[in-house]
Amino acid sequence: MFKLEKEQLYLQQIFQYIQDGIMIMNHKREILMMNPSAERLTGWKLGDRVPFCSFCENRQKSPSEHTCYLIEHNEIPYFLSKMPTYHGSKIDVEMSTALMYTDGKTNEQEFLLVLRDQTLQLKEEEARISKLIIKKLIEAKEEEHKRLAQELHDGVGQSLYTVSVALQAIESYVKDNEKLNTYIEEVRNELEQVMNDIKLYSYQLRPHSIDQLGITPTLGTLVDSVQKVHPDITISLETNFEERCHPSVEINIYRVVQEALHNITKYAKASKVVIRLEKKATNLTLHIEDDGVGFNLQQVKKEGLGLKHMEERITLLGGFFNITSAHNKGTQISIQVPNWKDDFR
Template identity: 35%
Template sequence: MNRKTASLVLAIALVNGISAQQPAGSDSSIAHAKKILLQTRMRKDTLGSLIPLRDLGIAFYLAKQYDSAILYFKEGLNLAISRRQYYLELHDFRPVLNNNFFLLGNYTAAMEISVDGLARAEALNNPERIAHFKGVIGYILMKQGKLVAAKQYFIDFLKLATGLHNKLLEAKGLFYLADLSILEKNYANAISYIHKAMTVFDDPKTVLSINKNEQLAYANNKLAEVYAQMNDLPHSLQYSLTAIRISEQNIQWINRYDMARYYVNGGTTYNRLKQYQQALSLLRKGLSISKEPMYMECIQDADEQLSIAFASLRNYDSAYAYHLRFTQVRDNIMAENNQRVLLEKETRYKMEAQQRLQDAALNRQKLWKDLSICIACASILIAWLLYKWYSLRQRNHFQAALNMQQQENLRATISAADRERKRIADDLHDTLGSLLSATKLKLSAIEETGTMPGQEKEDLKEVLALLDEAMQEMKNIAYNIMPATLSRLGVIAALQSLFNRISHQSVIHINYTTYGFTERLHETVELGIYQVVLEAMNNIVKHAHARNGTVQLVRYERHINITIEDDGRGFDALRENTVGNGLNNMQSRTKNMRGTIDIDSQPGMGTTIIIEIPYT
C-alpha cells in the first residue's frame, strides 16, 4: 500500500469509526458494516445507504478483498450520482475507487473514474475538485510514461491551487512536478520543486489542515531519494536523517508507513557508504515499525539491507536469516502482485469487451451522424458553388457584353473622329487653302501694277508675308490632322514624310526601316498605325530630349510589329502617375485595333515601345 492510499483510506475509516472499533480489515469490521447497510435497506432508506456502502467498501479494501470493495464502491457511486449527492461522489467514492484501481494497476479504470469526476467538477464549478482530478489524471499519465501530457495537467493543478490560496495543494502540485522531473532524470528541476514546496511549509502564514512537520519530513525524504539517484550519498544521508529527526519529534502526526520508509532509506544510504553499524540501527527501527501494520514493501527492503549489512560485518548467520526472510517476503509480494495482475487482466478483459460493444454502437451512431452532416454540408456547398458559378457566369457575361459595347463605342468614336479629322483636313486643304491661294494671287497682281503709293505698297508686302505665314500654318495643321500623303501613298510613305519633317525641324535623327510591306493596308489600319506612331514621336520631341530615334515596322503573316526606341531621359514606366495623355492615347488606339502595347522605360535609360497589331 503506497503512502497516498494508506493515509486516505485510514483517514476515511477513522472518521466513520471502523478502525477505532475493530481491527482494520477484520471479519468483524466487515460484518459490522454489512449489518448497518442491511438496516438501512430494511428501512428503505436509499439515501441513508450511501455511508454504509462506503464503510463496507473500506472494510473489504482493508481486508484486501478488492473485487468486493470495488463492487460496493461502484454501487455507492451510482447511488450518489442518481441522488445528486455530489459531495460524496467527488470526495469519497471516486477517490477510494481510484485507490483500488491504482492498487490493482488498472489505470484504464482509474482514468475513466477521474475523467468523469473532472467533468462533474467542472459542471459544478468546483475548483478544488477540478484540481484534485487534474492531479490524478496527470499522475496516471505519468505512470503510463506520457510525461508531456502529464506535465500539462500538473501545471494546471498548480495554477488552480495557487488561485485557491491552498498551500497544501500548492505543495502537492510541486511534489507532482518533482516526481515527473525525477522520471525525466532532470534532478536539478526535481530538487528545485521540492525546495519550493518546503518554503510553502516554512511560511509562518501558512495554515494547513495537517501538521506541517509531516510534509517537511516527506519533502526531506524525497530530496534524499533524488540525491541517492544522483549518487550524491552524503547529501542523501543528510536529508534522510533530517526526515527521521522531524518524524521522531512529531511522532503523533507522522504516517507510520512514511516513518518506516525514512528509516529504511537512511539505512540503505548508510550501507552504500559502508557504515554498517549505523545502517543496522536505522534498518532495525524501520523493520520494527513496518511489522505493526505489515508494510510488506518496507519489510522486504529492510530485510534485504539488513542482510547486506550483516554480510559486510561478516555476521553470516544473521545475514542468511534476513536474506531468507527477504526472499520469502519477496515471493509473497510477487504472488500477491501476480494475483493482482490476473485480477486486473480479467477485469480489463471484461471492460474491454464491454467497451468494444459500446464503441461499436457509438461508432455506428457517429458514422450515420457524420454521414448525414457530410451530405447536408455537401448539398449546401454544391448549392452555394452552383449559385456562385451562375452569378460569376452572369457577371462575366455582362462584363464581356459591356466591354464589347465599350470597344464598339470606342471604335465608333475613334472612327468618327478620324473621319472628322479627314474632313477638316480636306476642307482646310481644298477650300480654305484655295481661298488663301486666290487671295494671294489677287494681292500679288495689285502689287505688280505699281500704281500704289510707296507706303501702301509696303503695307501690301507685309500683308502678303502674313498671308504666306497663314498658308504655311494652315498646311501644317492640315498635315497634322491628316497628311495628304497618307491617303495618296499609304502609311509607309506618310511616316517617312513625318520623320523627314521632324529631322528638319529638330535635332533628332530618326532611323526608319520597314519590312514586308509590298502592298497597302486597309485605310483604318494605316490611319491607326500613323496616329500611334505620331503620338510616340510627339512624346519623343516634347519630353524625351533624345538625340536619336529608331522606328521599325515589320509585316508578318498575321500581325504587324512596330518598334519605337529613343535614347532620351526615359521615365518610370511602373508608376501609373508617370503615364501622360500621349501614352494613354497610344494605348487606346492600340486597344481599338485589338493590338497589344508594351512600354519599357527607366529614368536615364531611354524608352522602348513594342506594338503588335493583328490583321486578316
C-alpha cells in the same frame, strides 16, 4: 465493384470542385444537399429554403399553379434569371433543373437545381460593348479630322491663295508707290505664313497621303517634318513594308507614331530615334526606340492619357502593345498587329 467505387469517387470530386452551383431541394424548396460552389455563389445553407427567382416572382400563373416554374413543370433545359442571395442582392444566373426522385408512398419529390453564374459573362459583354464604343468614337473622330483637313485644304487654303493672287495684281498697279509696295509685301508675307500654317494644321488633322499612298510614305513625310523642326535629333525610319493595310490599321499606326514623336521631342531629351516598321510572317510590327532620359512607367500610365490612347488604338486592332522605359535608359515601344488587311469590327 472497383469500377463502381471509382465512378462514385469521380462523381464526388466533380460535385465538390465544379464551378456551377449544384443542390438538391424538396418540394418545399428546402435545401437537402449542396456543393461548395452553390454555397459560395448564394450564401445559402443546408436546410434553408431556396427563394423564388425574379422570373417566378413576375410570371403570370393561375391561382392553383405553383409559384416555382421549375417544380410546376418538373424539368426544363435552362433559362436566365436573377436569384436573391443571402446578403440581399440578386445575381444573374443560368438555371436548370430536373426531377430526381419521387417517393411512391408520400408522392414527395426532390429536384436537382443547377446555377451557373452569369456575372463574368455579363462583364465580358460589357467590355466588348465598351471596346466597340471606343472604336466607333475613334472612327468618328478620324472622319471629322478628315473632313476638317479637306475643308482647310480645299476651302480656306484656296480662298487664301485667291487673296494672294489678288495682292500680286494690286502690286502691278502701284509700282511707283514705295510705301504702299512695302505694306503689300508685308501683307503677302503674312498671308504666306497663314497659308503654310493652314497646310500644317490640315496635315496634322489627317495627312492626305495616308489615303492616297499608304502608311509607309506618310510615315516618311512625318519623320521628315519632325526632323526639320528638331534638327538636333536624328530620326530614322527603317522599313521593308510597301503594301497597303486596311484604313483602320494605317491611321491608327500613324497616330501612334505621331504621338510617340510628340512625346519624344517634348519630354525625352533624346538625340536619336529609330522607327522600325516590318512585315513578319503573321503580323505587322512597329518598334519605336529613343535614347532619351526615360521615365517612371507606372506614374506616366496613371497620369497621362497619351499612352492609354496609343494602347487603346492597337488593342482595337486586335494587336499587342508593350512599352518599356527606365531612368536614363530611353524608351521602347513594341507593337504587333495581326490580320492587318482586315476590317476590325
